[in-house]
Amino acid sequence: MPDFSFFPSFPLPYNALVVFGLLLIVGYAAGELFSGLLRLPRITGYLLAGIALGEHGFALLRGDLFRMTDLFLNIALGMIIFQLGQRFSLRWLRRNPWIVVTSLLESGCAFAGVYFALTRLGIAEPPALIAAAIAMSSSPLIASVVARDLHAEGQVTERTLCLVVLNSVLAFLTVAFMLSFLRSDGTLEKIYFRPLYILLGSVLVGLGLGFVAAVLGRLLKPRESGSVILLTSLIVIGIGTVDSLRLSALITLLVFGVMIKNYVHEFRLATFDTGAFGRLFVVVLFVASGAMLPLQWQPQWALPVLAFVVVRLAVKTAAVTALARPSGISLKKGALLGMMLMPLSITEFALVRETAQSHPEIGGELGAIVFPAIVLMELIGPITSQWALRLAHEAHEPVREAA
Amino acid sequence: MTEPRIAPVLDFQPSAGLSIGIELELQVLSAHSFNLVRGAPDLLDLMRRVRHPGELKPEMTEGMIELNSSIHEHYRPLLAELRTTRDLLAKQAGRLNIAISGGGTHAFHQWAEQRIFDAPRFRFLSDLYGYLAKQFTVFGQHIHIGCPSGDEAMRLTHGLARYVPHFIALSASSPFSQGVDTAFQSARLNAVSAFPLGGQMPTVPDWQHFNLYFGRMYEYGIVDSMKDFYWDMRPKPEYGTVEIRVCDTPLQVERAAQLAAYAQTLAFHLLRIDKAPPPGDIHLLYNYNRFQACRFGLDGNMIDARTQEHRSLRDDILATLTMLHEAAAETGNEEPLWLIREAVQEGRSDADRLRARYRESGFLPDVVEHQSELWMGHA
Numbered sequence: 148m149p150d151f152s153f154f155p156s157f158p159l160p161y162n163a164l165v166v167f168g169l170l171l172i173v174g175y176a177a178g179e180l181f182s183g184l185l186r187l188p189r190i191t192g193y194l195l196a197g198i199a200l201g202e203h204g205f206a207l208l209r210g211d212l213f214r215m216t217d218l219f220l221n222i223a224l225g226m227i228i229f230q231l232g233q234r235f236s237l238r239w240l241r242r243n244p245w246i247v248v249t250s251l252l253e254s255g256c257a258f259a260g261v262y263f264a265l266t267r268l269g270i271a272e273p274p275a276l277i278a279a280a281i282a283m284s285s286s287p288l289i290a291s292v293v294a295r296d297l298h299a300e301g302q303v304t305e306r307t308l309c310l311v312v313l314n315s316v317l318a319f320l321t322v323a324f325m326l327s328f329l330r331s332d333g334t335l336e337k338i339y340f341r342p343l344y345i346l347l348g349s350v351l352v353g354l355g356l357g358f359v360a361a362v363l364g365r366l367l368k369p370r371e372s373g374s375v376i377l378l379t380s381l382i383v384i385g386i387g388t389v390d391s392l393r394l395s396a397l398i399t400l401l402v403f404g405v406m407i408k409n410y411v412h413e414f415r416l417a418t419f420d421t422g423a424f425g426r427l428f429v430v431v432l433f434v435a436s437g438a439m440l441p442l443q444w445q446p447q448w449a450l451p452v453l454a455f456v457v458v459r460l461a462v463k464t465a466a467v468t469a470l471a472r473p474s475g476i477s478l479k480k481g482a483l484l485g486m487m488l489m490p491l492s493i494t495e496f497a498l499v500r501e502t503a504q505s506h507p508e509i510g511g512e513l514g515a516i517v518f519p520a521i522v523l524m525e526l527i528g529p530i531t532s533q534w535a536l537r538l539a540h541e542a543h544e545p546v547r548e549a550a
Numbered sequence: 551m552t553e554p555r556i557a558p559v560l561d562f563q564p565s566a567g568l569s570i571g572i573e574l575e576l577q578v579l580s581a582h583s584f585n586l587v588r589g590a591p592d593l594l595d596l597m598r599r600v601r602h603p604g605e606l607k608p609e610m611t612e613g614m615i616e617l618n619s620s621i622h623e624h625y626r627p628l629l630a631e632l633r634t635t636r637d638l639l640a641k642q643a644g645r646l647n648i649a650i651s652g653g654g655t656h657a658f659h660q661w662a663e664q665r666i667f668d669a670p671r672f673r674f675l676s677d678l679y680g681y682l683a684k685q686f687t688v689f690g691q692h693i694h695i696g697c698p699s700g701d702e703a704m705r706l707t708h709g710l711a712r713y714v715p716h717f718i719a720l721s722a723s724s725p726f727s728q729g730v731d732t733a734f735q736s737a738r739l740n741a742v743s744a745f746p747l748g749g750q751m752p753t754v755p756d757w758q759h760f761n762l763y764f765g766r767m768y769e770y771g772i773v774d775s776m777k778d779f780y781w782d783m784r785p786k787p788e789y790g791t792v793e794i795r796v797c798d799t800p801l802q803v804e805r806a807a808q809l810a811a812y813a814q815t816l817a818f819h820l821l822r823i824d825k826a827p828p829p830g831d832i833h834l835l836y837n838y839n840r841f842q843a844c845r846f847g848l849d850g851n852m853i854d855a856r857t858q859e860h861r862s863l864r865d866d867i868l869a870t871l872t873m874l875h876e877a878a879a880e881t882g883n884e885e886p887l888w889l890i891r892e893a894v895q896e897g898r899s900d901a902d903r904l905r906a907r908y909r910e911s912g913f914l915p916d917v918v919e920h921q922s923e924l925w926m927g928h929a
Contacts, residue, residue: 242644
């Protein structure tokens with residue numbers, strides 16, 4: 148009898164690579180289906196595919212695979228944030244200071260509005276403060292991916308990409324400040340030290356990356372594809388460094404992007420176009436996000452969740468619309484810009500997790516309010532953003548021939 | 551059988567003799583990538599709230615706006631107005647993170663990405679001309695010269711034909727197109743030449759004959775209005791002007807005003823001083839001289855139909871400037887003509903400036919950034 152032991156035994160064991168490939172195909176197909184048939188954003192398709200494959204669906208996305216997607220996810224996040232930094236123009240803010248005013252007003256009002264609403268509904272002060280700080284931010288990922296997907300250009304697009312950067316940084320620092328405030332025994336030193344460490348540390352790492360890029364640029368004189376390789380490498384190094392030093396990847400990569408754009412001549416105007424490969428990262432990013440979405444729902448929290456979502460949107464839109472004319476756009480574009488600021492970021496999810504770990508006493512309440520809001524925003528946000536860009540006539544989609 | 555088309559009679563609205571006005575097609579750029587950006591609607595929206603002389607209009611694509619000056623008798627007020635409008639435009643564009651620039655083409659824009667502005671006439675053009683309409687994303691300066699009658703407009707159009715290469719060489723600012731060096735000084739005109747009703751206006755002796763010609767073309771169903779002619783120079787009866795359309799938009803408004811003054815002085819010379827009709831061979835030489843100007847600019851070869859002499863465009867322009875001595879004094883255009891002379895002697899065209907910048911940086915977005923700084927007055 149010949150030995151057939153070289154055949155694999157059935158059923159085949161779970162293989163992360165095979166599932167990873169399947170995940171990409173399913174995500175991509177869902178995206179195309181959504182954009183082609185339903186004219187909905189591709190990323191909504193990716194997210195739903197993620198939900199279907201995640202723990203609340205077929206539970207294929209787990210263990211090894213999560214670690215694998217985590218790498219992609221970090222690189223994708225890093226590239227998108229870096230690109231936002233590259234676009235972020237200090238010169239523009241100097242020429243139109245109303246944009247800075249708009250940013251401060253819309254995030255300040257979102258904080259005050261949500262804090263007021265939540266405490267009115269009987270939420271304790273600590274979770275209400277953190278939730279209000281999170282409410283300041285908008286998702287840089289959804290904004291930039293939807294805008295790119297629609298080839299959008301114009302003031303709503305331009306300003307969205309600027310405001311999401313500003314309010315995300317403001318929100319991050321506010322959360323850090325609140326957390327140290329909650330953590331400390333009340334002495335001033337401790338209150339200021341953590342946010343200061345994060346801010347200064349992250350800025351320094353960002354500057355350092357820019358410096359290294361300048362040196363490498365001078366030594367290697369990269370052409371277009373070379374600069375994509377170098378910049379991607381530095382982004383990955385940045386993410387790793389920030390992780391070890393417990394700093395903010397958001398701030399670091401934004402600073403790096405700004406540095407490259409303004410001061411590193413070798414890369415100054417190189418558009419960091421990651422092309423088809425970049426899209427692959429986006430698929431993984433949103434499929435993984437979908438799988439990670441905390442789909443828990445406690446009906447008794449419905450009112451605070453609703454208050455969080457509605458008050459945040461209303462206040463942001465009102466603030467942005469109020470300053471539309473002085474800042475140089477029409478009221479209509481102002482209102483649509485407000486709508487663009489609606490999506491909340493999955494990255495806030497990590498912030499809440501972190502809070503829950505360090506402050507179990509507020510983590511529960513905070514999660515109960517913010518998680519459903521994030522889920523809601525991740526699912527609705529891309530769709531409303533797409534509407535907003537279409538209504539603003541800034542989307543540039545291939546024209547469908549009338550039959 | 552189809553109804554015969556009855557051609558309308560074109561009435562030439564007389565205007566004050568030798569008044570000038572210009573139209574500039576300008577590039578609307580992203581201050582981030584320096585590619586063309588669909589920013590015209592936002593920018594025009596903002597400019598409507600600001601008092602400014604002249605007029606600003608949307609163009610075929612949203613990456614372009616058109617600046618129209620008011621009508622002027624003289625060079626100085628025209629220049630002052632252009633500077634005022636430019637400064638306002640630059641300031642408002644800055645509020646929107648947009649940059650504005652001159653130049654006949656965008657250096658690296660891929661026309662396939664450009665959306666056609668959403669208006670029926672533009673849609674009609676894009677359906678008819680296909681990729682040609684999109685290649686029409688080029689930026690020109692048009693100079694209007696007022697004429698008291700249609701007959702004079704015809705004389706002026708024919709008289710100016712000899713000087714068309716001058717206007718091409720003096721304004722040439724489109725060395726790059728679709729990301730490559732075209733080797734031309736004005737690549738823009740090549741895009742315009744592809745249109746079936748481009749090139750030179752047919753020779754007709756007076757306005758009555760022009761109307762007959764227009765009537766025939768109308769009855770054939772080839773044209774509906776004067777707008778369908780893309781000639782290098784054409785009469786514009788509703789304005790009462792002759793329109794010179796061969797210029798690239800110069801990199802700076804100062805040069806745009808100088809070109810208008812040059813046209814005005816030439817017109818004065820042709821209509822008031824040397825009224826001899828142009829020699830017949832001018833039409834044989836037209837395309838040759840025009841090509842030389844597009845390709846080589848001031849270094850191009852120019853054949854004079856009257857003397858049959860070959861000389862460089864540079865020398866021909868310098869000789870013309872000398873010839874215009876009297877007309878310049880009469881029209882008060884000594885200063886702009888002297889500035890043109892200086893630029894021609896120095897020998898650096900706008901196209902040369904852009905190529906020099908490219909040799910320095912090796913990077914087209916940098917060239918476009920430089921171009922926008924020149925136009926907005928930061929450099």
